[in-house]
Structures are given as C-alpha cells and as structure tokens.
Amino acid sequence: MTDWYGLGTEMGAIQSNLATTGASVYQHKSVSPHLTIASATTLALEFQSTISILRTDIEVTPPDHDHQQTAQSRLLWKTPPPNYHKVNCDASWKAPHKAGIGIIIRNSNGELHCGAASPAHCGSIAEAEAFAILQGVSLAVTTNLRKVIIESDAKEVISDLREVGRRKNWRTYPILEQIRKKASSLEDCKWEWIPREANRVAHNAASLANGSVGPLRWATQPPPSLTLVLRNDGLPCPPMAEG
Structure with a gap:
C-alpha cells in the first residue's frame, strides 16, 4: 500500500x-x-x-x-475549442466570512496557462462562488486572453450570468454586475456549469487558499499538491505550456 x-x-x-x-x-x-x-x-x-x-x-x-x-463514465474536465481558454473557478467557504478562491486557466491542448489561489472575505457561499468567477474573469483579462469559457459548479450563479436581468440572489447581484462589466472587454465569454467532479483542480486550489495568508499565483508550474489533480484530468504532470 x-x-x-x-x-x-x-x-x-x-x-x-x-x-x-x-x-x-x-x-x-x-x-x-x-x-x-x-x-x-x-x-x-x-x-x-x-x-x-x-x-x-x-x-x-x-x-x-x-x-x-x-x-x-468518469466526469473529467474537457478541453475547450481551438482558440479558446477555459477558466475554471471555485470557492470554499467557512462561516462567518472566511473563503478561499481557486482559479485554473487552460488552453485547447489542456496545457496550463496560469492559476491563482487567494483567501477572501465573503458573507455566504453564493457570494464566494460569484467572487471566484469575478477573479477568474479578471485573471483572463489581465493575462490578455480574448476568447474564454468560464466554468463553475455554482449552478445558481451561472444561471444568473446567462440570464441578463435575473436577480434571484440580491447578495450576489452587485458581484454579477462587476463580472459582466469586466467580461465586456473580452472578445467572447461563455458561461458554463459543470459538476463538482469536473472542477476538482479549481476546488483543490480554493482549499489551498483557505490555509494561506495571502494570494498565490503561478504560470505553467502549479503547486505540487495540484499536479496530481491535473493528472487525474488526463493531463501531463507537471503540465507545461509552450511560451
């Protein structure tokens, strides 16, 4: 064993x-x-x-x-179409206000573009999930991506982003408006819900953020504890992207 x-x-x-x-x-x-x-x-x-x-x-x-x-039959992460990047976002939350945000961005070959993990102050899990997506869109814009697919296992937040004008959760509404404003600078931005099993890398990054005192960010080389999860998605370990 x-x-x-x-x-x-x-x-x-x-x-x-x-x-x-x-x-x-x-x-x-x-x-x-x-x-x-x-x-x-x-x-x-x-x-x-x-x-x-x-x-x-x-x-x-x-x-x-x-x-x-x-x-x-396993639910694995799937690569995006050519010329697109997938931004996987997730959040962990512990009452009353402690949250961890995890972001993973990969290209159409499944190669790691960059990632981030950071602690945050959020009043609910819904706010934390919405804030994770905001951070994911911001990271995509910061790294000069043009076409992205935002993936999250927060079904309600993704539904709210898809339906303009929907205000089901007043706590997340201000964050959703920030997300839309930030995403408007991208050439194309799609919102997709995925099950937790296909979002394990972002989930694990969020868990790491809960135990950190400050933000972590990496390019092609992720923290050692994430490489096995990336391999579990069927990717090389450690994943390397060509410059």
Whole structure:
C-alpha cells in the first residue's frame, strides 16, 4: 500500500531544500532548518489533502467494476475549442466570512496557462462562488486572453450570468454586475456549469487558499499538491505550456 503521507513529506522536503538552497546561493541568505521543515510539513499536508480528494473516486468503485467502463463514465474536465481558454473557478467557504478562491486557466491542448489561489472575505457561499468567477474573469483579462469559457459548479450563479436581468440572489447581484462589466472587454465569454467532479483542480486550489495568508499565483508550474489533480484530468504532470 502506498504511503502517501510519506511520499508527500519527501516531495515537500525536496522542494523546500531546493527553495532554501536557491535562496542561499542567489540571495546570499543562510539556510534555516526550521523554515525548511515547516515548509515541507505544509506541502505534505497539502499533498495528503489532494490524495484524499482523489481517493473519493476510487473508494466508490466496486471491486469487480469494469475499469474501462469506469474510465469512460468518469466526469473529467474537457478541453475547450481551438482558440479558446477555459477558466475554471471555485470557492470554499467557512462561516462567518472566511473563503478561499481557486482559479485554473487552460488552453485547447489542456496545457496550463496560469492559476491563482487567494483567501477572501465573503458573507455566504453564493457570494464566494460569484467572487471566484469575478477573479477568474479578471485573471483572463489581465493575462490578455480574448476568447474564454468560464466554468463553475455554482449552478445558481451561472444561471444568473446567462440570464441578463435575473436577480434571484440580491447578495450576489452587485458581484454579477462587476463580472459582466469586466467580461465586456473580452472578445467572447461563455458561461458554463459543470459538476463538482469536473472542477476538482479549481476546488483543490480554493482549499489551498483557505490555509494561506495571502494570494498565490503561478504560470505553467502549479503547486505540487495540484499536479496530481491535473493528472487525474488526463493531463501531463507537471503540465507545461509552450511560451
């Protein structure tokens, strides 16, 4: 049986050693053993959290279930059409106001364009989901994308964005107006609802954001705890996009 926590700890230690050694060489800083251990522990916990998410699919599959049928029936993320990017957005929320926002952007080849994870202050899960979409559209605009498909598992928010003038939730309405205004600068912007199972990478990024004290952003190389979720979508690990 695979010792995922041990593997995660080992991966965390390797990355932490590389980071701290790089700092000592290029920035002339001394290596801190305590900082390295703390960083490795954090990465191990993130890795373990990711594994627990991936195990959900494995544990509900009967032992005698046809594996080929399982692969065909699984709900995986799908690549966008040529010349489009998909922006996957998700939020985690803990009462009364703590939220985590996760954004993943990939191109029509399934390659990672960029991603972000950041804590936020939101009064409800609906507000957090809407704010995640706002952040996703903003990141798309900031990185000079023109044609995007916004995906979220927040069905109500996506429905509100599709139907102009709909005001079902007064708490999210001001955020939706900001989203529409921001999206107007894009050449084309589509809104699509997807099930949670197909939005795992953004969901995991949102969970990471809940444990961070500030925003995280990356280009082609995501945090180690996200690479396995990306691979679970049928993508290379780690995913790399050509410049």
